[in-house]
Amino acid sequence: MSFTVNLRGVSLRYGSEDALADIDLDLEAGKIYGLLGRNGAGKTSLLSLLAAFRKPTAGDVLVGGEPVWENAPIVSRVALIREGGDFDDSDSVKAVIEAGQIRPSFDTEYALKLAERFDLPLKKKVRDLSRGKRSVLAAVTGLAARAELTMFDEVHLGMDAPTRDAFYKELLAEYMDRPHTVILSTHLIDEVANYLEEVVIVDRGRLLRHADIEAFQGMGATLTGPADAVDALGLAALAEQRLGGTKSITVADALDAPTRERAAAAGIEIGPVGLQDLFIHLTDPERKAA
Amino acid sequence: MTALANLRLPTRRYALGAGFTTEALKFFKYWIAAALVLAFALPFAVAQWNDITISAWYYAANAGKWFTAFVSGGFLFVLVPNMIATGLTRRELAVSMGLFGVLWSLALGAIACAGLLAERASYAAMGWSHGIDANDAIAPIGSAAETAAFGAHYPLLYLVYFAAGALVGAASYRWESAGWLLLVPVLPVVFSLDNALYDTKPVGPGWAGFLGGLIGDWGRGLIIALLLATAAALAAAAYRILIDIPLRAKKA
Numbered sequence: 001m002s003f004t005v006n007l008r009g010v011s012l013r014y015g016s017e018d019a020l021a022d023i024d025l026d027l028e029a030g031k032i033y034g035l036l037g038r039n040g041a042g043k044t045s046l047l048s049l050l051a052a053f054r055k056p057t058a059g060d061v062l063v064g065g066e067p068v069w070e071n072a073p074i075v076s077r078v079a080l081i082r083e084g085g086d087f088d089d090s091d092s093v094k095a096v097i098e099a100g101q102i103r104p105s106f107d108t109e110y111a112l113k114l115a116e117r118f119d120l121p122l123k124k125k126v127r128d129l130s131r132g133k134r135s136v137l138a139a140v141t142g143l144a145a146r147a148e149l150t151m152f153d154e155v156h157l158g159m160d161a162p163t164r165d166a167f168y169k170e171l172l173a174e175y176m177d178r179p180h181t182v183i184l185s186t187h188l189i190d191e192v193a194n195y196l197e198e199v200v201i202v203d204r205g206r207l208l209r210h211a212d213i214e215a216f217q218g219m220g221a222t223l224t225g226p227a228d229a230v231d232a233l234g235l236a237a238l239a240e241q242r243l244g245g246t247k248s249i250t251v252a253d254a255l256d257a258p259t260r261e262r263a264a265a266a267g268i269e270i271g272p273v274g275l276q277d278l279f280i281h282l283t284d285p286e287r288k289a290a
Numbered sequence: 291m292t293a294l295a296n297l298r299l300p301t302r303r304y305a306l307g308a309g310f311t312t313e314a315l316k317f318f319k320y321w322i323a324a325a326l327v328l329a330f331a332l333p334f335a336v337a338q339w340n341d342i343t344i345s346a347w348y349y350a351a352n353a354g355k356w357f358t359a360f361v362s363g364g365f366l367f368v369l370v371p372n373m374i375a376t377g378l379t380r381r382e383l384a385v386s387m388g389l390f391g392v393l394w395s396l397a398l399g400a401i402a403c404a405g406l407l408a409e410r411a412s413y414a415a416m417g418w419s420h421g422i423d424a425n426d427a428i429a430p431i432g433s434a435a436e437t438a439a440f441g442a443h444y445p446l447l448y449l450v451y452f453a454a455g456a457l458v459g460a461a462s463y464r465w466e467s468a469g470w471l472l473l474v475p476v477l478p479v480v481f482s483l484d485n486a487l488y489d490t491k492p493v494g495p496g497w498a499g500f501l502g503g504l505i506g507d508w509g510r511g512l513i514i515a516l517l518l519a520t521a522a523a524l525a526a527a528a529y530r531i532l533i534d535i536p537l538r539a540k541k542a
Contacts, residue, residue, distance in 0.1 A: 044539065053374060053537040070533075076299060076377040082540050086375035088368050101296045102306070102376045108296075145377075 002029040002180035003064040003078070003149040005050060010059030012045050019045040021205045023059070027183075027198070029148075032175060034196040034213075034275075035185040038283050042205045043185045044082070047151050050183075051080030063149055076103055079147035083154040085138030089127035093120050093137055100141050111144035114170065118163065131158035139167050143174055151183040164188075168195060189276040199275065203283050217272035220281075221255050224248040225268030233263060238281045239274075250277040303382040306373075307389025314361060314390070315397060321357075322401065325350045329405070330412065342418035343428050347409040351402035351444060355451040355484070358398060362391060362452040363459030366528075370463045371537050384529050391452040391525070399445025406441040410434060422488070443487060443514070450517050453524035454480050460531040466538070476524065483520060486513050 005027035012020040020042045027033060037043045048054040049061050052068045052075050061068050068074050087096050097115065100106040115122060118136045121129075129137065135158040142150055152171075156164045172195055175182055184192055199216055201208040209216075220238070223230055227247035237249035250273055255263070263270055297305050315322075329350040333342045366387060373383050410431070413420040420437070421428045431437050454476050461469030487510070 048537065051375075052379075055534055055536065070379045070381055072299060072379045072382060075379055078377065080375065082375070084540060086371045086537070088372055099372070099376060102302065102373070102378060104296050104299055104302075106296055147377075 001064075001148060003074075004029045004062075005149065005181065006060075006062040006065070007049075008060040008062070010049060010056045010061060012042075012049060012054065013057045018205050020049075020056075020202075023202075023207050025200065025207055025210060027181065027200075029181050030179040031197045032182045032184065032195055034189070034192060034199045035183050035202070036189060036199060036279050037185075037202040037208075041283075042202045044153055045205075046202060047080050047153050047183065047185060050149065050151065051075070051078050053080065077105060077148040078151075079103075079142050079145035079149070080151045080153065081138050081142035081155050083138070083157050084131070084134050085126075085141060087126045087134075087137070089125070091126055092122065093124055093126065093129070094122040096126060096137060096141065097122075097144070100144060103145055103147070105146040107144045107146050110146075111140055114140045114143060118166070132160060132163065135159050136163060136167075143170060146178065147180065149181045149183070151185070153185045154187070156186065156188065164191065168192065171195070189279055190274060193275040196275075201279065201282060208282060213275070216275060216278055218254060220250060220252045220273030220278055222248060222250050222271040222273055222277075223263055223268050224271070225263070225266060229263075229266035229268055232266070233259065233268070235259075239277045250274060252278065252281045302378075303385040304389060306378075306382070306386040308393065310365065310386060310390040311393040311397065314365070314394060318357075318361070325353070326405065330409065333413075333416075333418065337416070337418070342413065342416070344419075344421050344423060345406065345409055345413075345431065347402075347405045348422050351405060351441075354398055354402060354444075355447055358394065358448045359451040359455030359458075361394070362387070362455035363462070364455075365390070366456050366459035366532075367463050370460070370532070370535060374537055380533050380535060384532050387456060387528075388525065391449060391456065395445045395448035395452055398448050399441075402444040402448075403438065403441030406431070406437050407434065410437045424488070440488075446514065446517055446521070447484060447487070450480055450483070450521045450524070453521045453528065457524050457528040457531070460528045460535065463538075464531055464535050479520060483513060483517050487517065 005025065007023050007025040010020060010023040011018065023046070035043050035046065045054070049056050050063060050068065052061075052070065055069055063074050063078060066074050068078065085096075091099070093115065097108065097111045100111060101108060112122075115137075118140065120133060120137055120140065126134065126137070135155055139152070139155050139159075142152055142155065156167065159167065168191075171182065184196070186192055193213070196213050198210065198212045200210045223233070223235070224246065227242060227245055230247045230249055235249065235251045238252050240247060240249040242248075252273070255270065260270060329346045332346050336342060369383065369387075374380065378386075410420045419428070419430060421430045431440050457476060458470060458472050461472045463469065486508070
């Protein structure tokens with residue numbers, strides 16, 4: 001069983017500042033979600049509410065159809081792994097892994113297997129780990145939690161590219177083996193885009209967009225072809241790249257049929273829009289001001 | 291925390307409370323052993339130059355009150371983010387800490403009481419006077435029964451200090467820069483009752499127990515009742531702070 005997520009009119013204030021305002025959000029069970037937003041947009045605040053790390057100022061946070069706050073049967077099956085993990089730095093890696101057994105579903109054998117795979121030194125104190133290894137330990141405890149709702153908040157920070165790749169693959173393998181709800185909050189958008197089924201974008205404490213990945217990719221297009229031909233289309237580009245006589249541009253609007261025909265006739269290839277380019281466009285403050 | 295073996299949900303709070311106690315005792319076993327060795331060896335060294343008239347273990351046992359307060363406050367400060375991030379509710383954590391407090395106070399109180407009795411036997415064998423510093427005068431603790439009765443209050447005192455430490459620990463996590471200020475009202479109350487119970491100055495800033503002289507004549511029964519009520523009030527205040535405590539944001 002994996003958990004659904006429902007937020008109804010949820011707000012969170014830090015003093016006089018709105019971290020989240022009037023959020024309504026429904027996430028189906030058993031999917032991998034990407035949570036995107038600029039720095040300070042409210043991603044971590046949103047995840048903190050889902051894991052009952054914080055209590056909302058207003059509104060209802062339901063996980064698995066039940067209020068998550070102080071609900072032991074629910075929170076024991078929800079895992080939010082924050083950057084660097086929430087560990088006692090004086091503990092050894094082994095002690096941190098064993099402490100995971102507070103969760104009834106924690107898989108210690110799997111955690112130790114992952115620790116070996118990622119070269120985690122079991123006897124070393126957490127405070128003596130490098131930033132990357134600490135991130136790996138956090139990721140290992142999150143995967144081995146075998147939770148019904150697992151959330152990783154920038155957990156990849158400090159990991160090198162091969163380790164991140166191995167982590168994503170392990171996450172996917174665990175998800176395929178045991179379908180559950182996963183939320184990945186990250187700034188490395190293109191790196192995780194292939195794993196995501198739906199994307200939620202928050203901006204300035206509000207829900208900006210929530211759609212499946214295909215819908216996002218259909219919001220625009222990438223056109224690649226001879227530079228002159230691309231320029232001749234006269235499209236407003238979000239981003240562009242040029243290599244010799246070839247040019248690639250990203251546009252934020254779905255292309256109409258005549259434009260597609262002109263592009264095809266000019267030898268221009270049309271592909272889906274990159275999620276990162278679209279995200280940059282959607283959260284551009286100047287765009288909203290206009 | 292070792293060898294938890296996956297805990298069952300409805301009872302994990304009790305298993306954790308017992309686990310905290312055994313882990314804390316294991317973690318501090320050398321500290322406790324060092325206090326024992328020091329308190330029992332020191333009088334033999336001092337006896338080379340001076341008469342021994344005062345219990346050394348009394349000071350070690352009293353230092354245990356501060357130690358207890360630091361253990362509870364320190365543990366809670368660290369455990370709040372760790373345990374909640376591991377899927378524990380605040381209520382479960384509060385129950386675990388409550389059980390930890392009772393078991394820890396009983397265990398340390400038993401060590402304190404047993405130490406006093408052992409020390410009395412040792413002092414008697416050496417012909418030394420087994421006394422305490424009772425407000426600037428050395429007062430003998432008394433017979434074995436009186437020593438046992440004297441030592442029997444330690445579990446209660448440790449419990450009060452444990453609750454006080456938990457309150458300050460919870461407040462310090464919740465209000466990062468101001469939580470420790472709860473020491474200002476808590477310390478005089480705890481010190482005064484401690485002072486009043488034994489008619490002695492507690493280990494630490496003795497002036498903070500200034501009310502002890504005023505309430506010292508109220509009778510031991512009433513003071514014990516007040517200590518129990520204080521432990522309950524401190525625990526209730528710590529629970530109130532803990533029950534909706536937000537986890538701090540991570541800092542880069």
